[in-house]
Amino acid sequence: MSFIDTLKYDERGLIPAIIQDAENGEVLMFAFTNSTALKKTLETGLMHFYSRSRNKLWMKGEESGHTQKVVEMRVDCDTDALLIKVKQKGGACHTGFRSCFYRKVEPLAVDTDKYTEDGKKLFNPEDVYKGKKKKAR
C-alpha cells in the first residue's frame, strides 16, 4: 500500500503539484503530476510530472539538466494537491528565470494590463534548449 494510491486525482488522473525551493521558500513552478510520475519521483528522488500537451511523463531537467531533487513532500487537507520542496539545479523555468513566477501584477488593480518582470534570470534558453521551443524541460 502506498499513499500514492490514496491521493485524489482529477478526472484526467492528475494532481496539482506546487514546487517550492527547500532552502529559501521561493515558489518555483506549478505543474500537474500523476500516480506513475509520483512513483518514478520517489524511486529516483527527482521530480517527474505529466504533460497534458505532450501526453507523456517527463522528468524535470531531462533536457536542460535543471533537475529538482525532492527534499520534502506534503499533501493538503483534501488530499488533492501536493506541495513539494526541492533542491533546484539551475533555473526552474524554461524561459531562463529561476522561478516560473517571474512577473507580478503591478499596480495591484483590475485595470493593470501588463506585468512587471522582476524575477532572477539565470540562463539563456537558446543555449540550454539548443534553439528548440521547449517547455520547462
Next chain:
Amino acid sequence: MSFIDTLKYDERGLIPAIIQDAENGEVLMFAFTNSTALKKTLETGLMHFYSRSRNKLWMKGEESGHTQKVVEMRVDCDTDALLIKVKQKGGACHTGFRSCFYRKVEPLAVDTDKYTEDGKKLFNPEDVYKGKKKKAR
C-alpha cells in the same frame, strides 16, 4: 483592458491559485479561482475563489473570518497559474491548521502509507464553523 482577460483558464474557466504567506513564505493553500472571483479579489483586496463542488464564488474567510488580504499577485510563464502572497488572518485551513499542507510524506518512499502531521494548529473547527462540516471557508 485587464490582465484578468488575458490569463489562460482551463476548459472549466478556472485557473490554479497558490496562496503563500507574504511574511514567512509558507504555502498556505491551493484552490481554483476564475475571472469573476479575480475581479472581486482586486476590487476588495481580499482573496476570492471559485468552488467547483459548490458551484459558486466564495470569499476566503466569509464564514470563519479568516480572510486573506492580497499583498502581491504573480503569474507564471504560461499565464495559466497564479501565485498570490497574502496576509492571512487566523488559519488558512478549515481543519484548524495554519496551512492546508499540514501533513508530510515520511519516510519519503513509495511504500509510505500514512502521513506525519506536523502543521501548526490554530483553532478548533467546531468552534469556528459551528459544528457544520464546511470546507476552507
